[in-house]
Each structure stands twice: as C-alpha cells, then as structure tokens.
Amino acid sequence: MPPSNLPTAFRRLAWSNLAAQSAEQIGLAAAPIIAVLSLGAGVGETGLLQMAQTLPFLLLSFPAGMLADRTSRRHLMAGAEALRTLSLVAVLALAWTGLLSLPLLALLGFIGATGTVAYTVAAPSLVPALVPGSQLAQANGKIELARAVAFAAGPALAGALIARLGAAPSYGVAAALSIAAVLLLSGIAEPARAPAPPRRLLQDLREGAGFAWQHPLLRPILLTAVFFNLAWFVLQAVYVPYAVHHLRLTADEIGATLATYGVGMVAGALAAPRIAKALPFGTVIAIGPLAGLSAALVMAATLWVPSMGLACLAFFLIGFGPILWVISSTTLRQAVTPDALLGRVSAIITMATAGARPVGAAIGAAIGGGYGAETCLLVAVLGFMVQALVILASPVARLAFLPERAGA
Template identity: 65%
Template sequence: MSSKSTGGSKSSARLPSAFNRLAWSNLAAQSAEQVGMAAAPLVAVLALGVGAGKTGMLQTAQTLPFLLLSIPAGLLADRMPRRRLMACAEALRALSLLGILACAGLGWLTWPLLAVLGFVGACGTVAYTVSAPALVPTLVPPECLAAANGRIELARTVAFAGGPALAGALVGWTGATPAFGLAAALSICAVFLLARLREPARPARPPRHPLADLREGARFVFGHSLLLPIFLTQLIFNTAFFVLHAAYVPYAVHRLGFSASGVGATLATYGVGMIVGALLAARVTRMLALGTVIALGPIAGFAAAIVMVLTLWVPSILLAGLSFFLMGAGPVIWVISTATLRQTVTPSDLMGRASAINIMAYGSRPIGSAIGAVIGGLYGAETCLIVAAVGFLAQALVIVTSPVLHLHRQPEMVGRPSPAPSPS
C-alpha cells in the first residue's frame, strides 16, 4: 500500500457514494457477525453449561462454511451481480439470527440447535465476505483503491471493537435474547443499504464449466510468487487463532475466573487493537517498505500468542487483553496492505475467484476450532494455548522467508475497466 494511496485525505474525499453505501452495509454486516459470534459461545457456556470440547465444536459449525463454500461463492461472484449475491447472503444470515432469537425467547434453544443455526448464518457470511472485495474495484478508481480498502477495514475494526463487548454485556446482564436481536437488526440494515447500491455492469462472460473457472483462478493464485505465501500465512494464522479462540471462553471463565462482561471486554481489545492498527496503517506504510509492513501482522500475531501463554503463570485480565490487542493491531495492517496488493495484481475477471481462494484460508477456522475442541476436551484449554503459539510461529516464518518481504512498494496495477460514474 503506497503512501500516496493510503495517506491522503483527497483520495478518501473522492470515494463515490456507491462505495459509501457498500461501506455502511459492510459495517452493519460485520457488526452483526461479531455480536452473534461472541454471544454464541457465551450462551453455550453460561446458559447451556457446555465445556471446552462442545464450545470448540460450536465454533467449528460457525466457521465450516468458509471451508466448504468459499470457492462456490467465488464462482457465483464472477458470474452474477455481486450486489445481489451479497444482499441474498446477508438476508440468509438475518433469518438464522432471527431463528436463534425466537428459540432463545421461547426457551427452546439447545446446543445442537445453536450450532445448526450458526452454520446456516455463516453460509451467508461467506458469500458476503467473498463478494465485497471483488466489488470494491468496480466502484472506485484505481488511485482510491487503497483508501477504500482502509475504509472497509476500519469498519470491520469498529465491529470487532464493539461487538464482543456489547454481546458480553447483553448476555451477562439480560440474557441471550437482546444480543441476538441486535445482531439480527444489524443484519437487516445491511440488506437495506445494499438495496440502493448501483453496481456497474460487467461484460458478459461466455458459459464455461465451473471446474474450468476454478482451475483458472487456482492456477493464478497458487502460481503467483506473492499471492501464494500470503495465502499460506493466512491459512496457518487462522488455524492457530481458532485453536486459541475455541478454548479461550472456557479458559477465561473457569481458569482465569472472568465474568461474561470480563470475557467480552478482553475480546473487545482485539477490535481496539484493530482500530489503532487501521489508524496507524498509512503512517507505518510511509515509514517502512511494503514487505516489512506486511510482515508486521504475522510477527505481532506470534507475540500475542506468547503473551496469552504467559497467563498460564500470571492469570491477569490485563495480559489477556494485551494479547488480543496485539492480535488485532498488527494483523489489521496486514489485511489492508495485502488486500490492496491482491486487487492490484489480479485481473478484474478473476477477482471473485481470487477473493474466494483468499477467503478459503478462513476455511482453516473450523480446522482450528476442531483441533481446539479435541485438544481442549482431552488435555484442557491450557494445552490449546501452547499449540496455538506453535502455529503462530509457523505463519510468521512463512512470510518472513518469502519474496513478499522484499517488496518496497505496490506493483503496477493490472488493467481493469473503469468504474461507472458515481450515482447521486
């Protein structure tokens, strides 16, 4: 991410109104996801009485669609209007949240039902998440691309900062119903914001077999000297993070003695760290070479894992909060810089599939959650923290030994059609 494209307010001022609608929809959708995902394990532990094993299985259900559906969603994003796909996907998530809300209100909520409805909602999350990065370059001119990515990521950081704390407070004070009601309302708002977004028309693509499209996208990403190590780093990072995340709530409640509000507060420092990282991203990029900026995220992730391991000997809410803060601050700079790099080097007609393959790295979340569930069930949540730290070390080594580390600035952008004029 070059300093020219990230730091200037002029670029930000030129962001068109169509993109602004997408950004607000993204904020609502991300907030709905974070409130729902934070509330689910708290409800499972505090109201349904489940332990580390079942909490990990719940998170596996909530993240499995990233593994199963990223590629199909990417194929759809390159074949149909992305705005329509995102609206339908977010509506599906809203329905799943309303289902959880109804079951909680009627006293019918069980752990298996919570997992099934969480899986359904995550199916919508995948399609929305895959389509949004592919839609951004069609709404903004190339010189505003980095500013647009920064805006999208800042919205996500606000959701990460507020969602877990709000969910923890609502569950702790009033029970599950208000938390899932808020998440459903935010999801519905995201759908309505998308309804008025005008997406530029794309050239018609000749009909092709989906496998041919898939091979084309995979060949591009996995054959690219920059995109491949980025994918591998994200894959390992997400696996390690969800090993830790699967065990954290029962570990924090039973070993560290945190209340629901305390758990929510420590999780919220992840979002606070993301906000700090997003606000500092432009300044950091001006000071450092691009490869160094990208490497900051994986290195910060490893440092965060070490701090969390220290809570085994020093059970402090401050250390737990610092760990999540570092986990947010460094990696958000990674997300902003690598998103712009990916959009810069990827042709427009491959954006959906390239985005899907990138999002497929999130498919390691259920793998991490499953590993956390097994290890947590057999050996305890404490062992999960150590295993996660080993994973964070591995992902840092991948990126610091790759060609990405030697980048000084963004490569030249590949050709793509100009975005349509901004609607009034």
C-alpha cells in the first residue's frame, strides 16, 4: 500500500495500477493454460497465442505515447482499461457458452492487450505530474510493488480457478478487477497542461526515438531491455506445454510456478529501498540483467533434472532482479528526459522492449514447433547472456548516483 506521505492522487493511481495489473496477469496466465488443457494447443500454438497477446505493444505503443503527450492521461488510461474489460467479458461469455476457440482467444487477447498498451505507456508520464521529483523513486517503487503483487497473485489464482471451477470464473474475476481500476482512475485530479502544438507522426517519432537512441544512458537501457524481452518471451512461449509434458505439472502447479515470478517481484520491490541505499545506482540497475541470466540457466537445468522446485527458483530470480531494473531504469528515464518528451520516449522504449515480446514469442513458436521446447530454453539462455553483457559494458553500470532531473 502506498505510504501516506505520497499525494492522494498518486495513491489512487497506485491502487488502480494494482487492480489493472492483477486483471492483466490473471488473463495472461489463464489463456495458455486454457489453450493447452481445454483447447488442445501445442507448443507452436501457445507461442502464436503469446504473440497475439503481445503484438499490440509493437504496433500501438508510439501512437499511445503521442496521445499521452497531448491528451488527458487519466482519460486515456481509463478508456484503455475499459477496452480490456470488454475483452475479458467477451472471453467469459464465450467460455460459459462453450463457443471459445483458440482463434477467438487470441483475437480477444489482442484486443485486451491494446488496452494494456495505452495504460502502460501513459502511467509513467502521469507519475511525475502527481509527485515531486524527490519522491519519484519512492513512487515508482510503490507502482512496481503493486505490479509485483499482481504477478504473484494473478497466475496462482488463475491456475486454482481453472483447476477447480473451469475457465469462466478466472475471467470473471479479471473483469471485476479491471472495472475497479477504471473507477479508481476517475477520482484522480490530473494537473492541467498547456495545449501541445500540432505535430506529425513522423516528427514525433523522430524526436522520441532520436532522444532515446542518442542519449548515452538511455541507449544501453533500451538495448538491454530488447534482448531481455526477446529471451524472456522465447521462454514464456513454450513454458506451459513444457511444464505439462516434460515437468509433468498440473494446472495448479503451473499456476504456482508462475506465481513465484510475482513472489520474486514482491521480494525485490520490498528490498529495493535498502538495496538502493547500500549499492551504487548503476549496480542496482545491473542486478536485473544478471538475475535474468541466472534464472535462464536454472530453467535450462530442468532439462536434465526435471523439477518443479528449480522452475520455481528460476521464476523467482527473474522476478526479483528485473523488478529492481524496472524501478531504477524507469527513474533514470524520468530523470534524464525533458517533460515534453516523456510520453514519447516512454512509448519508444515500451514499443521497442515490449514490441520484442511478440518477436520472442514467434521465435519460440517456430523453434518450439520445429525443434521442441528444450531447444527454446537453450536459445533463451543465449539471449539473456547478450542482455547482461550489453548493460555491464555500458556507462549505466558505472553510475554512482541518479542524475539531476531534466525538468522542462
């Protein structure tokens, strides 16, 4: 829960973020479990499902960033969350009537993710408008703690609901949480902004991409995140069928292993303030990529030692370290980016990094369908190795302190 010394408007945003992230995680966890256990999907098909649920990040992040720089971010986020609510209700109705199919599940996942994109892009540009600069790191930590709780509870809840009651209840819970997120946003008093001058898409794209790519601290952040997401979604694309057929896990157990990802995120978010005080700023950032590589190596070990415990450890590590990355790299981005560019730069980084997810899922689908999930795990290890090397070789890892905020 956000502490009382943060503004009321931010606390409402943090609670809305918790509800929205929980709805998203329940839906994301439920979809591949339903696809494999109820619709008979294989490795290739679950990879394509993951691609459909992440493709909007590649296609729509920058348009969402343009809107975030020019319109009410609160209204944009509320409308986006309402769209996700509609997609969840549609899955619920189809599951109840027995009409749900893999193509419909993928289509509605795409629609729901469209709402996720706009919410995700707008939120980081709204936070600096609601809290003073001295509290940015604290506020980002609370936002990520809420996300971590959602990642911990969502998959476990989805797995338990599907195992005991079927597919429909999990989507009903997700829809209710999504509605709550919309209602919480409605109470935020967003500070007024001066109207932005008329711009063109290519000009906006050039400005946002140019700033992110040319900045010596943002470029390695961008590249590291791209390789991380490629590798992570190669792994995620095949994990559920791998867990069913190689690790011999049930729906409950799959949900539990996925939930340890969120447990790791909660542990990392809670430990973040102490770690930030004890270590140089750049070292804190580097922990995430190194933890990702460690997690991939642990998951690869299950090829020779099939173990639910090792799978849980891998997901815990990939939750613990990268949550420190998200908190610290987001704070760095907010500090070095001028206010007028923040929405577009956030969109560029979201588009490039989250846009890598459908590419990673497609690679996982192709390699998994042709060579098996086992090969995908080894490819994921290589991807995690690259992202760790990129950040360790950059000036970011050598930062002692957070740079001064760029402001206007």
